[in-house]
Amino acid sequence: MSGPQDIELYQQVLQRDKNALESLYDRYQKLIYSFSYRMTKDTTLAEEVVQEVFIKLWNSHSSYSEEKGKFSSWLLTMTRNTALDHLRKQSSKPAVEFEERDSLRETAETPSDLLEEKEKKLLIRRSVQKLKKEQRHIIELFYFQGLTHEKISHRTGLPLGTVKGRIRLALKHLKTYIHEEGGKANG
Amino acid sequence: MANHGADCDLIIDYFNGHLSREEKAVFEDHLENCAECRAELAEWNGLIEDLPYDSEPVTPPEGMKERVLSAVFAEEEPKQHSASAEPTLIGNAKTNSSSPSKRSSAKWVLPAAAALLLSLGGNAFLYNELQQQSTELTQSQETVDELLQYVTLSPTGESDENPTASASIVRTGSQVNVVINASSLGPLANDEVYQVWLIEGESPKRAGTFIASESGAGAVVFTLDEFNSEQWNQIAISHEPDAQSETPEGEVILASEL
Numbered sequence: 185m186s187g188p189q190d191i192e193l194y195q196q197v198l199q200r201d202k203n204a205l206e207s208l209y210d211r212y213q214k215l216i217y218s219f220s221y222r223m224t225k226d227t228t229l230a231e232e233v234v235q236e237v238f239i240k241l242w243n244s245h246s247s248y249s250e251e252k253g254k255f256s257s258w259l260l261t262m263t264r265n266t267a268l269d270h271l272r273k274q275s276s277k278p279a280v281e282f283e284e285r286d287s288l289r290e291t292a293e294t295p296s297d298l299l300e301e302k303e304k305k306l307l308i309r310r311s312v313q314k315l316k317k318e319q320r321h322i323i324e325l326f327y328f329q330g331l332t333h334e335k336i337s338h339r340t341g342l343p344l345g346t347v348k349g350r351i352r353l354a355l356k357h358l359k360t361y362i363h364e365e366g367g368k369a370n371g
Numbered sequence: 372m373a374n375h376g377a378d379c380d381l382i383i384d385y386f387n388g389h390l391s392r393e394e395k396a397v398f399e400d401h402l403e404n405c406a407e408c409r410a411e412l413a414e415w416n417g418l419i420e421d422l423p424y425d426s427e428p429v430t431p432p433e434g435m436k437e438r439v440l441s442a443v444f445a446e447e448e449p450k451q452h453s454a455s456a457e458p459t460l461i462g463n464a465k466t467n468s469s470s471p472s473k474r475s476s477a478k479w480v481l482p483a484a485a486a487l488l489l490s491l492g493g494n495a496f497l498y499n500e501l502q503q504q505s506t507e508l509t510q511s512q513e514t515v516d517e518l519l520q521y522v523t524l525s526p527t528g529e530s531d532e533n534p535t536a537s538a539s540i541v542r543t544g545s546q547v548n549v550v551i552n553a554s555s556l557g558p559l560a561n562d563e564v565y566q567v568w569l570i571e572g573e574s575p576k577r578a579g580t581f582i583a584s585e586s587g588a589g590a591v592v593f594t595l596d597e598f599n600s601e602q603w604n605q606i607a608i609s610h611e612p613d614a615q616s617e618t619p620e621g622e623v624i625l626a627s628e629l
């Protein structure tokens with residue numbers, strides 16, 4: 185990774201360094217926005233999520249330390265939780281199934297895409313693609329849409345008591361594929 | 372532990388944040404005693420290392436960076452020069468009359484980020500969006516903000532800059548925030564600041580201090596403990612020699628009735 189490490193920038197943010205916040209913004213906006221959009225399927229909501237995440241970061245409403253793992257994971261967890269908050273508030277609206285990717289699809293690469301991140305994307309997406317359709321679907325409902333146990337049961341037609349087992353199974357396969365794909369990439 | 376299996380089944384709704392406060396406490400107690408749920412949860416939390424990268428990369432909308440960063444920095448606490456300039460002065464100056472629930476006429480219920488989005492100022496599109504969303508959000512009991520009052524401040528003097536500002540008074544839970552968003556402000560020298568005042572009868576109370584950016588924009592969010600629309604009759608912004616003024620010493624540049 186070029187430039188200062190995330191942790192250095194984060195420490196400068198704690199010192200109210202606006203440039204450091206801007207650097208973190210530039211580094212992560214696309215990943216966070218893409219993830220928020222994947223979860224909310226709404227450009228306005230996704231932008232609100234990004235804004236809230238950076239407001240939380242700037243005001244240190246939650247604090248990061250290296251024991252919490254990677255900075256990017258911490259930031260993404262905050263993103264997911266913020267997106268879930270927004271989704272809950274929207275939950276009275278009818279849900280839209282999100283199988284086909286829509287017109288926002290974008291293939292052009294930007295220089296801000298970190299190599300590490302790009303490789304990771306490839307690896308994860310290849311692995312997810314190897315899952316069976318119903319396994320991808322349950323991960324979509326459980327992880328990206330963050331639905332309730334009951335709604336997942338309803339949407340998949342699985343009995344309540346079966347849902348957790350199916351999530352577990354889908355995740356187990358995913359882990360195996362990531363491991364396999366990762367092995368290939370490194371070998 | 373007769374209920375063991377049932378408690379384990381709360382894990383999905385716990386992970387996705389759907390439990391009520393009570394259910395959450397029940398599950399967290401359960402977690403202490405259930406290694407299986409702890410391991411499962413740790414694994415699910417670990418998915419953040421991988422699954423977000425399955426998101427199709429999308430280009431953020433035009434201007435998002437400017438909007439987000441200006442909202443982020445608008446959130447910043449007012450610059451304080453000394454303890455005597457505590458912005459909570461107003462909050463401490465409690466009204467001795469009527470209950471805070473007795474509020475004025477029209478209220479809009481806005482989503483949580485409203486105050487911040489409002490600080491985007493002239494963005495009429497977003498503003499309308501918010502008002503539309505508000506009808507859908509009235510049933511959500513969680514962190515909705517209530518816009519108690521929104522006013523546009525008019526220039527009071529003859530200045531070349533022709534400054535403008537808006538003030539939103541927003542209730543968030545038990546707090547009331549005054550969000551000031553100004554533009555076309557003149558430059559400041561040395562310790563000079565812009566000072567917001569809430570005026571009760573003839574006596575002004577300090578309500579937030581801010582400085583202007585190079586482009587003449589400035590913003591501040593100021594918290595009141597309570598807000599009674601009858602208490603204040605005017606809001607004003609003055610140009611002060613420093614952040615210490617207890618009453619306006621410099622020129623009042625913008626004002627509005629409340």
Ligand SMILES: [Zn+2]
Pocket residue numbers: 375378379401405407408409
């Ligand atoms: Zn358990």
